[in-house]
Amino acid sequence: MxxxxxxxxxxxxxxxxxxxxxxxxxxxxxxxxxxxxxxxxxxxxxxxxxxxxxxxxxxxxxxxxxxxxxxxxxxxxxxxxxxxxxxxxxxxxxxxxxxxxxxxxxxxxxxxxxxxxxxxxxxxxxxxxxxxxxxxxxxxxxxxxxxxxxxxxxxxxxxxxxxxxxxxxxxxxxxDQPERVGTGISTSYKLIEEPSLYGRDEDQKMLIRNLVSESSEEGVVRGPGVISIVGVGGIGKTTLAHFVYNDQKVKTHFDLRIWVCKSFSSHELRIAEEILQVIARKTKTSNLVELETLLESIRASLSGKKFLLVLDNVWDPRDADFSKGYLLWKLLRFGAAGSRILVTARTESMAKRMGATRMIHLNALSQESSWLTFRQIAFFRRDASECKQLEKIGKKIVKMCYGLPLAIKVIGGLLHFKSSRGEWESVLREMIWELGHANNISTFDLLLFSYHDLSPALRCCFSYCAIFPKDHVIERDNLIKMWMSQGFLGLSVDRNKEKEMLGQEYFMNLAMRSFFQDFERDYKGNIIKCKMHDLVHRLAQYVTRYECFITGVDCVEEPDVEGALHSTFVQAPGDYIGEPDIKGARHSTFVLAPGDAIPISTHNRKGLRTLFTLCSMNVPINPGTFVHLTCLRTLNLSRCWFKELPQEVGKFIHLRYLNLSSNDELEILPETLCDLLNLQTLLINDCMQIRKLPEGMGKLVNLRHLHLDYCFNLESLPRGIAKLTSLQTLDMLVVPCDDEEEAFKLGDLKNLNLEGYLHICRCGNLQNVTAAEKVELITRGNLVDLNLDFDWSEERRLEDKIILEALQPHPNLESLEIRKYRGTTISPDWMLRLTNLRRLILHSCPDCESLPPLGKLPSLESLEICLMNSMKKVGCEFLGIDSGGSENSSIISFPKLRELRFSSLFKWNAWVGSARSMKGDASIKIMPSLHTLEIDSCFCIKVLPYFLRKIPLQNLTINKCKILQKHCQKEKGKEWFKISHIPNIKISI
Structure with missing residues (x-):
């Protein structure tokens, strides 16, 4: 035609x-x-x-x-x-x-x-x-x-x-296309290591000494002292605090460590709520809304404990009111003697207002320390001859950073991606041309210079992060999916490259340039979460100040420093939220607290492409407020406490990313949701009330990621999901009961090319071996993380042992969890074939009496055994050592194991090792790489194995094990000789 x-x-x-x-x-x-x-x-x-x-x-x-x-x-x-x-x-x-x-x-x-x-x-x-x-x-x-x-x-x-x-x-x-900075970068996030702390050795030693010292110079102050790190933005206050916070000596000294970023809120209620969340390790907002009630809960948690509280990034002038209030005054009296509060502040006056009696002032780095900081980033993975060729130019560039650590790291990250001498000289010329005229080059100037060096796609990805409030914890995978929904991952020369892989490269690139920091990693060392430095976040807001805005209670920005403009602004608690006059805004974030309402003017912003809600303290949101925003590409309504998604959601034909996760009240999803033919990512995980998904899910032909994990009341999945051939992520499968004829069966999994993580829920519902084998896990090499949950249902048509045997995974598996399994042993024939397995969790297996020979797993690095009520003994079979073996045979049990945790084993009373090891047999090595051992709530255990004496163990924690605690008393306990060589021992009741 x-x-x-x-x-x-x-x-x-x-x-x-x-x-x-x-x-x-x-x-x-x-x-x-x-x-x-x-x-x-x-x-x-x-x-x-x-x-x-x-x-x-x-x-x-x-x-x-x-x-x-x-x-x-x-x-x-x-x-x-x-x-x-x-x-x-x-x-x-x-x-x-x-x-x-x-x-x-x-x-x-x-x-x-x-x-x-x-x-x-x-x-x-x-x-x-x-x-x-x-x-x-x-x-x-x-x-x-x-x-x-x-x-x-x-x-x-x-x-x-x-x-x-x-x-x-x-x-x-x-x-230039983004490939000039993306291609060839490994997506192994292990390459991004926290840089060494140069030029702060004395500051670090002094701070640690003040924190762990049992003596107190405060005299008149009952309880802990308040110590402050003081310095201008970008000087390294938070970095120093992080190094000290994670120092092993500090970890061992304190029973409890709490880190709270305070830059986004000055209200005592908010701070108290966040402290309680950290203490209780909660992921959801507390139901408590009264300060005194929150303080009482904090007191109960801190009472008798030696704690370290870090209050990071204090600069708001209203914090004077915060200190005049009595939150810190109360906290000073809750903990045991030796507790400390560490505050990072920009001015000495602010530190004094917070009650600090000891201060550590940070100054600019010396030229030598500046060069060492720069070199570890810019010269990463370069050979010696190349480094020597670039050293003279590099030192000239470092001089223009004036000893400001953040600026040095960002410029070092920029030059890491410049391969030739000519490119380095070009950067130096541009810095002199654009910044040389300034009387005093600031960190912000250098950040802006580095931003302009990014490719167009990377500039988009970075500046989009302005939608997050300051100090927000950013989840890497979610961020990549949001980039994808906005189309930022579509500018690749390689059109066949998966967008997710390209997004990982972009994230890696920005992380290497120090635009992201404070990384949280998974068991493999991969980055899963991060933050942005407040100056970097300000840069993102600056370059999107007419496109992106954040509104809400306490969206406080620092007074105009270094010429940056901002789109956030201040509202008093309970006020009706207004907003700046930004007619062309395309991305909006609402930070809401009780009494807040969505601005009426939102109705006039029909061109919005991102709507991101952050609700505090169980703020209910009516999704019907947003039904007119039909141009949205990205919609986050997580933790918004609504019961029903309106039918009008089907009008959002442009929508690519929809996050409904952690809505405990959400009960039903409308069928019109299936009209969102462009939808790429749907998150409904942790929605406990949802029982069924829309029947028309098969129409979502572009859906790539469906997150359902922790929707434990979900009865089944609709059969149409098997038609979603673009699906890469389906993180939870539910094995249905007999009467679910139209439900998704495990056999339907063969139509999907799933990757990453999979949770199979209610494995106990499987009726026969054939039904279990249809899942064909053994053929799925892209699944590296598997959770097999057998649930607590009373009826079992098939023994759990037979079901587990039939659910044989691919040897590529790296992480395995087995939960609520009712067999007396956990030793399927395939377990020892998992030669790549790095992490294993055996949890809530009440009938299990013994452990398999896990010591034979060559790659295992992390092992957790929890809630096995029938297990009384851990013996040499656990080590994989055959007591009848040849005396001349050489054996290494658990060759790579670094972390071992036993928890809530209420009848466990004996942990024995190998007889050959006790005799001094040099051919036997047990756990030679073990770094951390934790024994928690094991009330009957009395004796530790002899082989612990020979392990270079660094950390030992014994908690709520009354008998063992007595036997491990320093110098007195009869088990002390087995653990006396361990540098960091924490024993608590």
Whole structure:
């Protein structure tokens, strides 16, 4: 079919159809707009418009505009006229993408009406017969309305193009793509290590000495002393506090350590609530809303314990009121003698207001320490000859950082990605040209310089993080999925590269540049969570100050420091939340507390593409408030305490990311949810009241990640999920009962190419071996983390031992959890074939009497054994040592085990080792890599194995084990000789 002979009103319909049909497997080709960087937005728009002749004029105009955008992005910081011009360009570009997205979304629904046929002429015939409303099923306007929209967009873009001539922009003929900083970077997050702390040795020693000293100079103060680290932003206060907080001597000295970031709230109620959450290790907000009630709960938790409380990032002038209140005064009296409170503050006066009697002032690093800090990042994985060639230039660059640690790390991260001497010289010239004129170069200036070095896609990914409040804990995988929903992962030269993998590379890149910090890692060392330094966060807010805003109680920003602009602002508790006048805002975050309401003006922001809610203290939100925001690509309604998602959610045809997790009241999801054909990520994990999912889930053909874990009341999954061939993540399967004929069966798993983590819930419902074998776990090499939960149901059609044997995983498995298993032994034939297994948890297995020979697992690094009420003895069979073996045979039991934890083994009374080991047999080595041992709530255990004497164990914790605690008393207990060599021992009742 030749396009030239088709009338226009068919042409503009047919072209998107043909594009869709050519890319049916991934209709995400038409993605959401990129707001943070005009160059990235226009570049991707051109990719989408390629080949669509009805948009020829739009394409031509965009191609003329594209070469000047790099210069425009740099000039917008200082030239208001350029910024306004860019905003107009972004607005019209977003509207163009909306039209494309709507056209693409309409096609699957038309296919459904034509009984699934994919022939273009049939689709066009259907549309031709409905000239006035051919897209009515997707809420699109009629044919004439579409033509008017396209004409209007063309006129707006023509005006913008004409205006560009007046700015005399510099043209860039070759636009660097993000691959210049992404390709070749390993996604192993082990490469990103916390840098060494240079130049702070004396400060660190002094701080540790003050924290662990039993003597007190406070005299008049009952309870703990308050110590403060004082210095300007970016000088390394939090970094020093982190190093000390995680120092092993500090860990051993205190019974309890609590870290609270205080920069986002000054209200005692909020601070007290966060302290209680950390103490109780809660993930959800407390139901307590009265300060005195919260303090009473904190007192009960801290009473008799020696604690360390770190109150990080105190700078708000209103914190004077905080100290005049009595929260800290109360905390000073709750703990045992020797407790401490550590405060990081920007000024000495603020530290005094917080009650600090000892202060450590941080100054700029020396030139030598600056160079060492820079070198460990910029020269990472370079050979010696290359480092020597770059050293002279590097030292000149370091001088321009004026000893500011954060600036040094960020510039070092920038140069890490510059491979040649010429590139380093170019950076030095640019720094002199752009920053050399300044009388006093600030950390913020250097951060902004580093930001402009990012590729367009990386600039978008970084600046999007402005939607998070300051000090917010960012989950890596969620952030990548949000990037994907906004279309930021679509600018790769390698079109076959998975977006998730590209997102990991982008995250890695930003982390290497120190735009992320405070990493939290999983058992493999991979980063799972992070934060942003407050100055880096301010940079993100600065570059998106007309596109992204945060509103809510206590969205406090520091007074204007270093010239940064902000979109957050202050509200008093319970006030109706207002918002800044940002007409072009596309991304919004609401931080809500009791008494707050969503601003009415939200109804006027129909162009919003991100809505992120953060609810404190069980604030109920009505999702119906947002039903008019139909342009949303990303919607987070986690922890919003609503019972029902409105039917109107089906109108959100652009939506790619929907987070409904941790809504304890949510009971039902409407069938209209299945109309979200562009949806890529759906999170409903930890929604305890949901029993069923919509039956039409099979229509979500673009769904890549479905998170259901901890929805324990879910009765089954709909059969249609088996049709979701794009699905990569399905983190929980529910084995249904007999009467669930239309439910998803384990055999349906064969249609899905799942990766990562899988939780199979209610394994005990399996009726026969065949049903268990149909899951075919042994063929799934991409599943590396498996949780087999047998539940507590009374009826068992099949013995758990037989079911476990049939659920044989692939040898690639790295992590395994077995819970609520009722067999007397846990020793399936396949367990010792898991040669890559690094982490094993055996939890709540009440009938299990003995452990398998786990010492034979060659890669096991972490082992936890918990709640086994029938187990009385751990013997040499656990070590994998055959007592009848040859005396000449060499054996290493648990060769790589680093962490071992026994918990709540109420009848366990004997832990014995190998007789050969006790005789001094050198051919036997037991747990040679063990670093940490914890024994908790094991009331009957009396004796430790002899082989502990020979292990270079670093940390031993014995908690709530009355008999063993007595036997392990220092110098007195009869078991003391087995553990006296361990440097860090914590024994508590």
């Amino acid at each position: 030749k396009v030239s002979v088709i009338p226009f009103f068919i042409l503009y319909i047919a072209a998107p159809f043909s594009c869709f049909l050519a890319n049916q497997a991934s209709s995400s080709k038409l993605r959401a707009p990129i707001m943070a960087d005009a160059l990235a937005l226009v570049s991707r728009l051109l990719d989408q418009l390629d080949g669509k002749e009805e948009f020829t004029e739009l394409t031509g105009l965009l191609r003329h505009i594209e070469p000047v955008l790099e210069d425009a992005e740099k000039r917008r910081v200082k030239e208001e006229r350029v910024r306004v011009w860019l905003e107009k360009l972004k607005d019209v570009s977003c509207d163009i993408e909306d039209v494309l997205d709507e056209l693409s979304t309409a096609i699957p629904k038309l296919e459904e009406e034509t009984h699934g046929t994919k022939k273009a002429f049939v689709l066009m015939k259907v549309c031709f017969s409905r000239l006035t409303s051919c897209f009515c099923c997707s809420q699109l306007v009629n044919r004439v309305g579409q033509r008017r929209r396209i004409k209007c967009l063309r006129e707006r873009l023509s005006v913008i193009f004409a205006e560009s001539h007046g700015f005399r922009f510099r043209k860039y003929r070759e636009i």
